[in-house]
Amino acid sequence: MMKHLLSMEDLSAEDVTQILDTAAGFVDLGERTVKKVPTLRGRTVCNLFYEDSTRTRISFELAAKRLSADVLNFSAKGSSVSKGESLKDTALTLQAMGVDAIVLRHSESGAPLTLTQWVDAHVLNAGDGSHQHPTQALLDLFTIRQRFDRIEGLRVAIVGDVLHSRVARSLVQGLRTMDAEVTLVAPPTLAPPRPEAWGAAVSTDLDAVLDKTDVLYLLRVQRERMAQQFFPSPREYARLWGADRDRLARLPQGAIVMHPGPMNRGMEITAEVADAPNAVIGEQVRNGIAVRMSCLYLLLGGDG
Amino acid sequence: MSAFTFVGARVVDPASGTDQVANVTVSGEEIVAVGTQVDGTAIDADGLVLAPGLVDLHVHLRQPGREDAETVQSGTAAAAAGGFTAVCPMANTDPVADNAGVVELVLRLAREAGHCDVFPVGAITRGLKGEELAELGSMAAVGVRCFSDDGMPVVTARVMRRALEYARTWDAIICNHSEESSLTEGAQLNEGEASSLLGLAGWPREAEEVMVARDLILAGGLGARLHVPHVSTAGTVALVREAKARGVRVTAEVAPHHFTLTDDLARGYDPVFKVNPPLRTKTDIEALRAGLADGTIDAIATDHAPHPGEQKEQEWAYAPCGMVGLETSLAVTLTELVDPHAAVHERGDGVLSLLEALACLSTKPARSRDIAGHGGPIEPGTPANLTLFDLTASWTADREQTQSRSRNLPYHGMTLRGRVQHTLLRGRFTYQDGQVA
Numbered sequence: 001m002m003k004h005l006l007s008m009e010d011l012s013a014e015d016v017t018q019i020l021d022t023a024a025g026f027v028d029l030g031e032r033t034v035k036k037v038p039t040l041r042g043r044t045v046c047n048l049f050y051e052d053s054t055r056t057r058i059s060f061e062l063a064a065k066r067l068s069a070d071v072l073n074f075s076a077k078g079s080s081v082s083k084g085e086s087l088k089d090t091a092l093t094l095q096a097m098g099v100d101a102i103v104l105r106h107s108e109s110g111a112p113l114t115l116t117q118w119v120d121a122h123v124l125n126a127g128d129g130s131h132q133h134p135t136q137a138l139l140d141l142f143t144i145r146q147r148f149d150r151i152e153g154l155r156v157a158i159v160g161d162v163l164h165s166r167v168a169r170s171l172v173q174g175l176r177t178m179d180a181e182v183t184l185v186a187p188p189t190l191a192p193p194r195p196e197a198w199g200a201a202v203s204t205d206l207d208a209v210l211d212k213t214d215v216l217y218l219l220r221v222q223r224e225r226m227a228q229q230f231f232p233s234p235r236e237y238a239r240l241w242g243a244d245r246d247r248l249a250r251l252p253q254g255a256i257v258m259h260p261g262p263m264n265r266g267m268e269i270t271a272e273v274a275d276a277p278n279a280v281i282g283e284q285v286r287n288g289i290a291v292r293m294s295c296l297y298l299l300l301g302g303d304g
Numbered sequence: 305m306s307a308f309t310f311v312g313a314r315v316v317d318p319a320s321g322t323d324q325v326a327n328v329t330v331s332g333e334e335i336v337a338v339g340t341q342v343d344g345t346a347i348d349a350d351g352l353v354l355a356p357g358l359v360d361l362h363v364h365l366r367q368p369g370r371e372d373a374e375t376v377q378s379g380t381a382a383a384a385a386g387g388f389t390a391v392c393p394m395a396n397t398d399p400v401a402d403n404a405g406v407v408e409l410v411l412r413l414a415r416e417a418g419h420c421d422v423f424p425v426g427a428i429t430r431g432l433k434g435e436e437l438a439e440l441g442s443m444a445a446v447g448v449r450c451f452s453d454d455g456m457p458v459v460t461a462r463v464m465r466r467a468l469e470y471a472r473t474w475d476a477i478i479c480n481h482s483e484e485s486s487l488t489e490g491a492q493l494n495e496g497e498a499s500s501l502l503g504l505a506g507w508p509r510e511a512e513e514v515m516v517a518r519d520l521i522l523a524g525g526l527g528a529r530l531h532v533p534h535v536s537t538a539g540t541v542a543l544v545r546e547a548k549a550r551g552v553r554v555t556a557e558v559a560p561h562h563f564t565l566t567d568d569l570a571r572g573y574d575p576v577f578k579v580n581p582p583l584r585t586k587t588d589i590e591a592l593r594a595g596l597a598d599g600t601i602d603a604i605a606t607d608h609a610p611h612p613g614e615q616k617e618q619e620w621a622y623a624p625c626g627m628v629g630l631e632t633s634l635a636v637t638l639t640e641l642v643d644p645h646a647a648v649h650e651r652g653d654g655v656l657s658l659l660e661a662l663a664c665l666s667t668k669p670a671r672s673r674d675i676a677g678h679g680g681p682i683e684p685g686t687p688a689n690l691t692l693f694d695l696t697a698s699w700t701a702d703r704e705q706t707q708s709r710s711r712n713l714p715y716h717g718m719t720l721r722g723r724v725q726h727t728l729l730r731g732r733f734t735y736q737d738g739q740v741a
Contacts, residue, residue: 009501086614086617086618087618087619088614088617088618106619108619108620108621108622109492109502109503109504109573109620109621110502110503110504110573110619110620110621111573111619113572113573114573114618114619114620128503129503129504129621130503130504130505131502131503131504132503166503169501169503192500193495193496193497193499193500193506194496194497194500195500197497197500197501198500198501
C-alpha cells in the first residue's frame with residue numbers, strides 16, 4: 001500500500017479492490033453493540049480541517065476511533081492558523097508532536113500534496129479545493145459495488161457543477177480505473193475544460209442520457225454560482241439539470257441515485273428523488289465510515 | 305588611462321551584423337579598437353563570444369517596499385551576473401513609481417550600486433489603480449521613456465486611450481499588462497488539461513488576447529507607441545504580427561519561461577511554476593518561437609520577479625505569481641533556441657541564429673526603448689557595455705548560487721548551456737570570472 005492517500009489517480013484497480021474488500025469487513029462492525037477493534041491502538045490521527053466540514057470530519061473521527069486510534073481535531077478556526085500560521089509551520093508542529101496520520105481538508109487544490117513535503121506522517125486527503133476527495137470516491141465505489149456486485153461496465157451519469165467539484169474529479173478517475181463508463185452532464189459553463197483528459201463523455205442534455213444510466217450521480221450546486229453567471233436562476237437549473245420524479249421514472253429498472261451531500265433539495269434534487277427507494281444517499285454515509293477505516297487501516301496498519 | 309584588450313574573442317554584434325574573431329581594446333569607458341592590436345593588458349578571450357551587454361525590458365527590483373525579496377543592489381548584481389548592462393524595473397513598488405521622486409530614488413540606488421544601468425518604467429496611473437493618469441511629464445523629465453502599470457491592467461479603454469494619446473508628448477511608450485481581469489478572477493493556471501485535472505481555476509488565453517487586441521486597435525488609431533509585455537499565447541503572437549503588418553507602432557517581448565515551460569509543470573503544485581501570465585502549452589511555445597524567428601516578437605525579457613521563500617512555500621493558490629530569471633535568461637535562450645554548431649548567421653537546428661538571439665537579448669530591446677549606448681554596435685568610440693560568454697559551457701542551474709535575494713528559480717537543477725564569463729559597464733568589469741565586481 002502507498003504511503004499517502006492523495007488522489008484517485010494514484011490508485012490502481014487492485015488498490016481500489018483491496019480498499020473496498022477491506023472496508024467490507026468493517027461494515028458489520030457498525031452494527032454491533034461494541035463498535036471497536038484494537039487495530040490502531042496507540043496511534044495518533046490528526047484531523048486538520050482548514051474548511052468547515054462536519055460530515056467528513058465526524059466520519060473520519062468515527063473511523064479512527066473504531067480502530068482505537070487517538071484522535072486530535074485541529075480546526076483552522078480558533079487556532080494558530082487564524083493567527084496567520086502557515087501550512088508549513090502547522091505541519092512542522094504536528095511533525096514535532098509525532099502524529100502518525102494527518103487527515104487534511106483544505107479549501108485549496110493541492111494542499112495535501114504540498115503538506116507531504118514537510119511531514120513524515122501519512123497524509124489522507126479529505127477534500128482539497130476543486131481537486132480531489134478520494135475517500136468520497138471510494139465510498140461511492142463501495143456503495144455502487146454493494147448494489148450491483150460489480151463496477152465494470154456500469155453506465156454512470158454525473159450531473160451538475162462538475163467544474164468546481166472535487167467529488168467529480170476523484171469519482172470519475174475511480175470509475176474509469178474500474179472500467180465503468182462515465183458521462184458528465186452539465187451546463188457548458190460548469191463542464192470542465194478538456195473533459196477528454198478525464199476519459200469521460202460530456203452532454204448538456206440530461207433527458208438524453210437517463211435511459212442509458214445505471215447510476216445517476218447528482219452533484220451539489222452552490223447557489224453562489226448563480227451570482228457568477230454560471231447559470232441564470234435556480235429554477236432554470238432545476239428544470240434543465242435537476243432530478244425530479246419524472247426523470248427518476250425514466251431511469252432503467254434497478255438504477256440508483258446518489259448524492260455526496262449536503263443536498264440542495266429543490267435545486268439539483270427534489271425531495272421525492274432524495275427519499276426514493278432507489279436513492280442510496282444514506283448508504284453512502286454509512287459506508288463512508290467503513291471505507292475510511294479501511295484507508296486508515298491499510299495506510300497505518302503496515303507500520304512497525 | 306589604462307587600457308586592456310580582449311584577445312581572440314569571437315565578436316558577435318547584432319547591431320552591425322558582424323561575426324569575426326578579433327581583439328577588442330577598451331580604454332576608459334569606451335571601446336577604442338577592434339582589430340589585431342593588443343594594447344594594454346591582454347585578457348585571453350579565446351573561445352568566448354563577445355557581444356553587446358544584454359538589455360532587459362522587464363524586471364522587478366522590488367525596491368522601495370519589498371527589500372526582503374530584492375533590492376536595486378541585489379537585483380542589478382544578478383543582472384550583471386547574467387550578462388546584462390541595462391535593465392528596466394517596473395513601477396509596482398511600494399510606494400509605486402508613479403512620480404519623479406520614486407524614479408529618482410531607484411536611479412540613485414542603481415548609481416550607488418554600479419552594477420548595471422537602470423531605466424525605470426513609470427506607472428501609467430496613480431497607484432496602479434487604472435483610474436487617474438500619473439504625472440507622466442514629471443517622470444519623463446527624469447528620463448522615463450516607458451510607462452506601465454505592470455501587474456495590473458489598465459482596465460478601461462478610456463484611460464488606456466488617454467494614456468497612449470498623452471504619452472505622444474514625448475513619443476513615449478505605453479506598456480499595458482495584458483489581462484482582462486474579469487476573465488481571470490481567482491484564476492490559478494492556464495485553462496486547459498492541467499487546470500482541469502488539478503482542479504485549479506482556469507486562466508483563459510482569451511483574457512490576454514482580448515486586452516492585446518483592444519490595445520492594438522487603440523494604439524493603431526492614434527499612431528501611438530505600444531509595447532506588449534510577456535506575450536504568452538499563440539493568439540497574441542498572431543495579433544501582434546497582424547498589427548505590425550498594418551503599421552501599428554508596436555513592440556513585443558516574451559519571457560524565457562513562456563517559450564520553454566508548460567502548464568504541465570504545475571502537476572506537483574509547486575508554486576515556483578506559478579506566474580502571470582501563466583505557463584501555457586506546447587502549441588503556444590511553438591508560436592512564441594515562431595514569433596521570435598519572424599521578428600513579430602522583438603525582445604526576450606525576463607520578467608524577473610523575486611519572492612521570498614515563505615511566500616512561495618505555500619498552498620499554490622496563496623503563493624504570489626513570479627519567477628526569477630536574470631541569471632538564466634542568456635543560457636536558457638542559447639540552450640533552447642540556438643544550435644551551437646551552426647554558423648553565427650545560420651539557424652541550423654535552432655530557432656534563431658546566434659546573431660538573432662543576441663539581437664533579441666540586446667540590440668532590439670535597446671532600440672525599442674530608445675536606450676542609447678547599449679545593444680551595440682561594437683565599434684571604436686562606443687561605450688564599452690559588453691558581455692563575454694562561453695557558448696558551449698554546460699552548467700547546472702542552482703537556486704542557491706545567485707546574486708538575487710530570492711530563490712524562486714523554475715530552472716533549478718536543469719542543465720543549461722552557455723555561461724557568462726565577464727560583463728562590462730562603460731569599461732568597468734561588473735562581473736568577472738564568476739564574481740560580481
